[in-house]
Amino acid sequence: MISSPLFHRYPFSLVSNKSHRTLHPRKILNNDSPPAATPTPTHHRRAKDENIRDEARLNSKTHNYSAKYVPFNADPSEKESYSLDEIIYRSSSGGLLDVEHDMTMLKQFSGEHWKALFDSRVGKTSWPYGSGVWSKKEWVLPEIDDDDIVSAFEGNSNLFWAERFGKKYLGMNDVWVKHCGISHTGSFKDLGMTVLVSQVNRLRKMNRPVVGVGCASTGDTSAALSAYCAAAGIPAIVFLPADKISMAQLVQPIANGAFVLSLDTDFDGCMKLIREVTAELPIYLANSLNSLRLEGQKTAAIEILQQFDWEVPDWVIVPGGNLGNIYAFYKGFKMCQELGLVDSIPRLVCAQASNANPLYLHFKSGWDEFKPVKANATFASAIQIGDPVSIDRAVYALKNCNGIVEEASEEELMDAMAQADSTGMFICPHTGVALTALNKLRAKGVIKPTDRTVVVSTAHGLKFTQAKIDYHSNDIKDMACRYANPPVTVKAEFGAVMDLLMKHLNKVPS
Numbered sequence: 001m002i003s004s005p006l007f008h009r010y011p012f013s014l015v016s017n018k019s020h021r022t023l024h025p026r027k028i029l030n031n032d033s034p035p036a037a038t039p040t041p042t043h044h045r046r047a048k049d050e051n052i053r054d055e056a057r058l059n060s061k062t063h064n065y066s067a068k069y070v071p072f073n074a075d076p077s078e079k080e081s082y083s084l085d086e087i088i089y090r091s092s093s094g095g096l097l098d099v100e101h102d103m104t105m106l107k108q109f110s111g112e113h114w115k116a117l118f119d120s121r122v123g124k125t126s127w128p129y130g131s132g133v134w135s136k137k138e139w140v141l142p143e144i145d146d147d148d149i150v151s152a153f154e155g156n157s158n159l160f161w162a163e164r165f166g167k168k169y170l171g172m173n174d175v176w177v178k179h180c181g182i183s184h185t186g187s188f189k190d191l192g193m194t195v196l197v198s199q200v201n202r203l204r205k206m207n208r209p210v211v212g213v214g215c216a217s218t219g220d221t222s223a224a225l226s227a228y229c230a231a232a233g234i235p236a237i238v239f240l241p242a243d244k245i246s247m248a249q250l251v252q253p254i255a256n257g258a259f260v261l262s263l264d265t266d267f268d269g270c271m272k273l274i275r276e277v278t279a280e281l282p283i284y285l286a287n288s289l290n291s292l293r294l295e296g297q298k299t300a301a302i303e304i305l306q307q308f309d310w311e312v313p314d315w316v317i318v319p320g321g322n323l324g325n326i327y328a329f330y331k332g333f334k335m336c337q338e339l340g341l342v343d344s345i346p347r348l349v350c351a352q353a354s355n356a357n358p359l360y361l362h363f364k365s366g367w368d369e370f371k372p373v374k375a376n377a378t379f380a381s382a383i384q385i386g387d388p389v390s391i392d393r394a395v396y397a398l399k400n401c402n403g404i405v406e407e408a409s410e411e412e413l414m415d416a417m418a419q420a421d422s423t424g425m426f427i428c429p430h431t432g433v434a435l436t437a438l439n440k441l442r443a444k445g446v447i448k449p450t451d452r453t454v455v456v457s458t459a460h461g462l463k464f465t466q467a468k469i470d471y472h473s474n475d476i477k478d479m480a481c482r483y484a485n486p487p488v489t490v491k492a493e494f495g496a497v498m499d500l501l502m503k504h505l506n507k508v509p510s
Contacts, residue, residue, distance in 0.1 A: 052127040056146045059126075065105050065142035069291065072096035073396055084143070085203065087210070089289050096392055097291045101139065103338065111340030115310055122156065122306065132156035132303055133194050133296045139335060140295045141195055148202040150232040151194050152184040155299060159307040159454070165423040170442050174452040176313070177420075180300055181428060185227045185252060186460035187220035188325065191300055192293030197228035199292055200284050204234065212237055214278055215286040216270035218321070218382045219249030220459055225286050226256035237283060239263055239270040245381055248463040266375060268387045288324030289389045297325055301332025304454055305342060313346050314451040317437055319430040319458055320350040320359055320405075321383030323394035329456070330397030346454075348403040350394060351437035353378040353413060356385055359394055363405035367395065379429040379467045380413055382459060404446070408436035411479050414471050417461075418483035421468070426461035 046055045069082040071091035082088050084099070091097055106114075121135035128134035128146055132155015137144075158179045166175030180188030196213070203210050212235035215221050222238040229236035236258035240250065244266065253260050263270055271287065278285040288294065305312065312333075318326050326348060333345040352360045356375035362368070375386035388394070397403065408416070416439065417432030427435075434455045441447040461468070470476050472484045490500050 052125060053147060056127040060146070063138070063142065065102060065138050067099050067101045067142055067295075069097045070100045072098040072291075072393065084141070084199065084292070085206065085208070087203070087208065087284065089285055096289070096390070099291050099295050101142070101335075106138070106339055111336075111342075114339060115306075115341055118302070118306060125153075131194065133191055133299045136299050136302055139302075140299065141199065141292070144198060144202055148205060149194075149198045150201050150228050151198070152190065152227070152231065154184050154190040154194055155303060157182045157300070157303070159304065160425070162420070162423065162425065162455075165420055165425065168423065169419055170439065171449050172442070172447075172451070172453065174450065175438070176452070176454045177425065177427070177431070178300065178304055178454055178456045181457050181460035181463075185220070185223040186463055187224055188297065188300065188456070188458045189220045189224035190228075192288070192296040192324075192328075193221075193224035193228045193286070195296035196284075196286055196290060196292045197225070197232055197234065200234060201232050203284075209282040210284050211235065211282050212284070213286050214274055214283040215239070216267060216274040217245075217253075218267045218384060219245040219252075219463070220382050221287065222258065222260070223249060223252035223256075226253035226258035229258070230256040235259065237261070239274050241266050241270055244377075244384070246464055246466060248465065249381075267385050268372075268375065271387075271389065287389065288322050294324050294328040294331065294393075297328035298332030298335070300456070301329045302336060305333070305336055308452075310342060311452075312342050312344050313454050315349060315438075315441075315447055315453040316346045316456065317349040317351055317434045317453065318456045319380065319383055319434045320352050320394065321356070321385040321388065321430075323350070323359060323388040323390040325456075325458070326350045326403075327390055327393035327397045330401060334400075345401055348398060348401050349434075349437055349441065350398060350403065350405045351434040352405065352407050353380045353383055353433050354407045354409045356380075356383060357407045358386055358388060359391065360405045360407040362391075362395070363398070367399070370395075378413075379410060379464075380408075380433050382428075382430055383433070404441065406437035406440055408433040412436040412439075414467070414476070414479065415482055417468075418471060418481075418485075421461070422483060422485070427457050428459040428461050428464050429467055430459060431455065431457040 121129040124130050128149045128151050130153040131151045160177045162175045162177050166172040183190040214237035215225050216239045226236045238253045238258045238260045240262050242262040242264050320326050336342050337345050355378040358373045362370045372387035375384045378384050413432035413436050416435040420427050471481050472486050474481045474484050490496050
């Protein structure tokens with residue numbers, strides 16, 4: 001095994017008020033014997049002086065599952081690997097890392113076992129399985145002690161049947177929106193951050209030299225990082241591009257007590273700086289370069305299959321910026337196929353804003369040499385990234401599922417957002433990018449009217465109210481704002497109000 005050098009250059013003092021308990025093998029609940037087809041509920045009320053962590057300790061069982069870091073997409077004969085307890089982000093050759101699970105151990109149980117086990121945990125409060133991420137703990141971070149987990153019971157997000165939107169705008173009856181933004185901090189980033197911060201919590205209890213966790217962010221990563229670090233009492237350091245994220249996104253890390261640096265650069269510039277800083281200081285890197293994040297994010301794919309009673313949708317469309325998420329979805333689906341839960345995986349679509357579209361250009365070139373771009377301003381600010389860290393992961397995922405990349409102009413993504421909102425949703429501009437991709441692929445006949453299609457919504461619309469206000473106020477330069485719905489000013493008089501209402505109601509279709 002190749003070891004990774006830790007940080008020894010700076011004499012930081014690490015204080016921990018709790019020693020790390022090493023248990024071998026580590027313990028988790030309900031693993032080593034397949035459950036019945038319908039798991040039998042246990043009618044146990046914990047003692048009044050116990051909490052759910054105490055209860056988890058009492059009901060734990062041993063297991064032999066494990067995972068490690070390996071070079072991403074390496075030759076099977078490659079022997080390079082690292083413990084997840086090492087602080088390392090790249091392989092010896094400088095390439096990306098991936099988390100590899102001991103599939104031999106996982107395959108000792110059937111797909112039906114895993115389905116029944118995961119389904120038995122949905123909606124429960126047992127620690128840590130009430131989380132949509134940690135309900136799949138054996139497939140995520142199997143060796144971590146339950147006591148080290150930092151969770152807000154994230155995941156288990158709504159899979160919304162977009163009935164009216166599908167019928168009105170697409171001529172489709174089976175369009176679904178996976179609202180990953182209905183989460184602790186209003187973003188899908190919570191799924192990965194609970195895993196990463198839990199591992200940092202474990203490392204600090206082991207007295208590893210980690211004084212804090214840092215990230216570059218276009219908004220949502222910093223919100224998730226700061227919230228989970230606050231819950232664990234771990235310092236968070238955030239690099240943000242000045243004046244390039246919404247106020248709602250900026251206020252989250254500030255409110256959660258993170259140390260926020262506003263830098264006069266874009267996300268790619270922030271990312272370059274945080275990588276340089278974390279190479280010199282014992283600050284753990286939290287961006288999606290860190291493959292632990294993707295282990296949490298892949299659980300959204302497993303959730304989608306659960307929510308369809310383990311039937312595989314035809315298409316899943318994901319907005320793409322730094323491109324870790326498209327690989328995470330592929331990995332989640334592929335793991336379910338390899339372990340016998342399903343017999344196929346969906347085709348994936350990665351949707352990019354035209355103003356930040358390096359993957360789209362790479363796809364259109366026939367996967368010729370990848371060229372980063374200078375990302376221009378986009379309302380889909382979280383994916384305003386021109387040099388994505390996970391480009392190799394994204395290309396691998398798309399090639400292996402016959403995937404597609406589409407793009408959306410600023411007007412297209414804002415119109416799509418307005419259309420969706422007008423049918424009862426309240427989505428972010430990034431979801432507008434994904435819906436535009438769906439609309440274009442429908443128009444080309446690539447996606448058929450009967451195809452079951454899932455659009456991944458990555459953040460809550462409340463984070464982007466200014467963009468919505470500007471759109472509905474017709475206040476965006478060079479944009480028609482075709483679906484704007486501004487308020488109407490009227491005198492506070494009965495007659496004036498009645499006249500206006502009658503005029504409006506006569507135009508409303510029956």
